[in-house]
Each structure stands twice: as C-alpha cells, then as structure tokens.
Amino acid sequence: MTSLLPEADWTRREDLAALVGALGEGNARYVGGAVRDTLLGLPVKDIDIATRLLPDAVIARLDEAGIKSVPTGIAHGTVTAVLAGGAVEITTLRRDVSTDGRHATVAFAEDWREDAARRDFTINALFADPASREIFDWFGGLADLESRTVRFIGDPRERIREDHLRILRYFRFQARFGSQPADDASEKACAELADTLKGLSRERIGMETMNLLGLPDPAPTVARMAQLGVLAVILPEADPGALAALVAQEHRQKVAPDALRRLAALLPPDVPLAEQVAARFRLSGAQKKRLALAAAREGHADAARPLAYRIGREAALDRLLIAGADIAPLEGWDVPQLPLRGGEIVARGVGAGPEVARVLRAIEERWIAEGFPGRKRVEQLLNEAVAR
Template identity: 65%
Template structure:
C-alpha cells in the first residue's frame, strides 16, 4: 500500500476540521496535491473529491462554521475558505456528453468513475486524509515512478472529449515527463492537433503561457512545432530566434511568459497586437508584448537610455530577446529629467512647440551623456538657447 508522507499540508489543522465536517469516508485529496507530494515537489493548491452533492457539502460546512463559496456549483465545485489556503471540493462526476470544448456531467458516488473522466493517470490519484492511503485506478503510481505522462485509457478518446488536453499534455510532459514521451500520446496529439482551432482563445492562452515558463520550454515548443501543434495555435512563432531563457538567467531575470512569447515573434508591434488580440490577452499583457516587439538592434547599445524611455520592464524584455546584457540596469532606477517647460519659458521662449523642441533636445543630450547632474542640464539648455 502506498501512502502519502506527512508534509506541512497533510497535517494542517484546518484541513482536519474540513474533513471532519464532511464526515467519515466523504473526502479524499485528489489531483495535483497528491501527485506533487509523491514527486517531492511543492504543493500549491489542495483539491478534495467527495460523493456528497454540493448542497450537502455547503450544509455540512455551514454546520461546522466553515464558510464556502459556490465557485462552480453547476459542475459540482464548492470552495471552502480556510485560513491556511482555500480548498476546492468537487462532487464525484461522470461525463454524460462531450463535444471537445465542454462536457455535460452527472454526479456520481463511484470513485473510479470519477477518476476515469480525468486526463492523465498521474492526475487521477486519490488519498485518504486519515490514513494517507493512495487510491490508484489507472496505473498512476507506476507512471509517477517512471515520470511518464500518459492519458487515461485511449489517448484519442480523451482528446476528443476536450481538445485542450493536447496543450495540457505538453505542459505536463514538460514539467513532469521523462524521455522518450509516451508514443500513444504523441501520436494522438499530432493526429488531432487541428481540433485546437475550435477551442476558445482564452483557454489556449492560459495553457500556452504556462508552457512558456515550463522547464525546457524550447524543447517542448520544438516538439509541438514538429507535430504541427504550434502552427495551429501560434503560426507566427519562429523558434530560431535568440534563446530568451538563456538571457533571462544571465541577466538575473525571473521567467516571464509574455517576454518569452515576444521572443518567439518577429520584431513587429502590429503582429504582436494581432497575436495578443487572438489570444485575448489583457490590456497590460498586450502593451508589454507590443513594446517588446518594437525592439531594435540599437537598443542593446544604450540599456539605460532604453530603460529611461520605456521603463525597466521593457528594457529587460528587449535586452533578453536581443541576447544582450542588462548589467547596467541592475540596481539602477531611471532618474527623472530635472528640466521643466516653465523654466524654459522664464528664459524668454514662448510657450508652445519651441519649448517642446528644446525639452526634447536637452533631454536627448542628457541621456546620451549618461544622466548628468542638474548643473550640466542647465549648461546644456544654455548651449541650445545660444544656437
């Protein structure tokens, strides 16, 4: 019998209270928390499966003084609010019908039936909160041991149920999988890659951005490209560009999915806007992608000037994509240009275009000289006024 080891999360008092509220035999930990614990990796989210229907879950939690939020009640999910981290509680389910984009489900009381509707064997492991015993219905423990990412049952059938599972496969393979990958999974992803065209752009973006910060991201993208998957979701991608991951590390930058996405795209803000729109990125993400795409080779020649004009974020993005060092930016904050338009007016220049022109000229020279002090700014203004 395999059991979960004692960890910080398995011994939490607030989780014991939740399990007690649901009642004996009515709760098992499931999915990522179980998988990651067995792999010795940090656990972020706790998910609980139960044969109780949502209204009963809410009632039992209320009786125990545990607040809940009906986050996905139509699909059986209730979130229990816990001091040390919320828990999603989902009623056991079985698929009634699927169309590759969404599923119609019915509640169930059968643990194996619930496991059968999940995607990968390593995600279909359940653990008893009291004993720690792990319940494995489809060989997930063996796949954990060999770090094999394998679909439950027939890979093509699982993908036809939800086409997004193609991208989920590559994300999980990048994070957990060993080489070579499961042959059936690879063949199914290649064959059914065109079905991704029917998936909502938001769901595509959610998976793609996670893949971009996965371990060995470029190897994963190269495999997706070879199998025709990347061409469906990001036909603009060019994998032959600079190794952004390498330059993130050398420039002491944490991984950023938008930066890495920009590194796959040509230096064209209009193409970046097109991609951002298609993926339904947020306004902030779109702006960052456009700014990174507007890069020029000359940007690498003056990192501080670049940071002053566009901000540190954009400067670091462009330098990493260009394969250039950001050492001049580390620990440096762009200064504020000390000259004000009113000061120029006081020097006898009429307010309007001439003031703006002088401001721009002095600022440009100030940047070129490495942001000298106020005395030098005054001297630069004097020189320009004398012309």
C-alpha cells in the same frame, strides 16, 4: 503493497482535518495536484477534495461545523471551503454524460474509480485517504510519476475528443513533469487531433499557452510541438529557436521566467503582428503594449540605460534579453526623470510653443548621451541651448 502519501505541511493542517471531519468518515479523499506534487516532493499550492456527498449535503455539513462555504461551481458539483490556511475545493464525484470537445455534461457519481477515469492524465488521477494516507491508483499513475511519464488515461484520442484543450495541457505537463522519450501514443494523438484546437476559444488557447511559456524551461517542449504540427495551429508565426536562445539568456543572467517575454521572443520583430497575436490571445492592454514594444526591436541599438529610459525598464529587459545583450547596467538602477520643465525654458525668454518642445528635446538627448547627469549639468545644458 499499499502506497502511502508522505506527510507534508499541508497534511498536518488542523483546519483541513476539521474540514475532513465535517464531511464525515469515508466521504473525502485528496485528489489531483496536491497528491501528485507531494509524491514528487514539490510545494503544494492548491488542495482539492473529492467527495461522495452531493453539493447541498457538503454545504449543510460545513455550515453545521461553522465552516464558511462558497458555491463556486455548484452546477459541476464544486463547493469551496474558506479556511484559515487557504481555500479548499470540494467536488462531488462525477461521470461524463456527454462531451463535445469544449464542454462536458456531467452527472454525479458514487464510485471513486469512475470519477478518476474521467480525468486527463494518470498522474492527475491519484486519490489519497486523509486518515490513513493510503493512495488509490487505478491507472498506473504512481509508476508514471516514478518514470516521469505524462500519459493520458485510456485511449488518448478519446480523452482529447472529450476536451480538445487537453492537447495543450499535455504539453504543459510534459514541460513540467515529463522526461524523454515522451509517451508515443500521447504524442501521436496530439499530432493527429491538433486541428481540433481551432474549435476552442482564443482565450482558452491563450491562457494555456501562457501557462506553458511561464514554466522554467518550455523550449524543448515548444520545439517538439512545432515538429508535431501543433504549434502551427495555435501560433504559426512562432520561431522555437528564438525561445531556446532567450531561455538560455535568462538562465545565464539569472532572470526569472516571464511568459510574455517568451511569447515576444517566439514572434518576429513585427509590431502589427504582435498586436494581432495579443488580440488573438485576449491579452490585456498593458500586455499588448509590452508585446508591441518588444516587436519594435529591429533596428534599435540603444544601450541598456538609454533604452530603459525611452521605453521603460520592463520593455528594455525584454529587448535586451531577446537580443542576447547584457542587462547588468540596469541592476539596481532606477530610471530617472529629466530634472527640467518647459516652464523653465519659457522663463529664459524662449517663446511658448514648438520652440520650447524643440529645446527640451535637444537638452534631453544630450542628457541621455552624457549618462543622465544631475541638475547642475542640466542647468548648464539649458544655458547652452538658450544661448544658441
């Protein structure tokens, strides 16, 4: 029985139909995430098209149809069509010539199945004809979608040896789509070849790990990665139990998932270590600072609002949620600024320099302790401080 791709908003796009028409009959098929997510009833973000046409022919046909194209990955056969409804990537069918676990040398192909065979998981190797919506499934991807099984195409070890990052991709897809029990052969291969992750760039490891941590509930998957010895390769300092506790707090207090906060929860309260991990994952300066602030949580017991005033709202939310504390006091509350400047203290006769800073700090501490009162009370605090 022929399976059909359900109709969805994106399949009705007129600009997409014009693109498919420009490529010519029989030269285009939808592939990958758009097909998979539509079958699962999920929103589709990115649309990818596989084609038998060579990149130069794709560009020529789009030009002829008045469709703007960008050669975003021309060496690997990818051309991006710039459409009103959103960009679409068009990639020429390929086959692997050689792989080393990090990079692949590819050659263009003409066979749809050959292109599908080089992909990672069965649920990502589904093609659909734009005109008939017929689905092409050579490796059991439809059945795996039905059972929520994430499974490598063919021999899992061979797929991983082609690209070591597929180990982390497996766990990300398992966290997003998978059910239990997981595919035994896939898990065994990931455990057996976990050490191959050491050969990848830290940036690739960091990006894939953060993508995993940003999913609705990655805690069970991260715990499984620890059991299989995979987590120890990429983040030996991690405590999966702390992540599970944080995710529970996020759900209880209705807080959106945040990958960086979850990374902070996995790490012990050790600032130098947090900075090392930030460097290892090639995080930005702002991310490194936030991770360090979360790691400085040990021994600090400020209430929610004073904490937010001292370290910022976002960092305070990190610490409070990791500690299992209530964040309700911060809801709808804007962090205030102390309505007092050093010049006002000097104008009261206090000599400029360290004494002004001391008086300002003393007033600020009383202002925080009293719950951030308004300007009138700050003036009273200033009078008291100058009188002393």
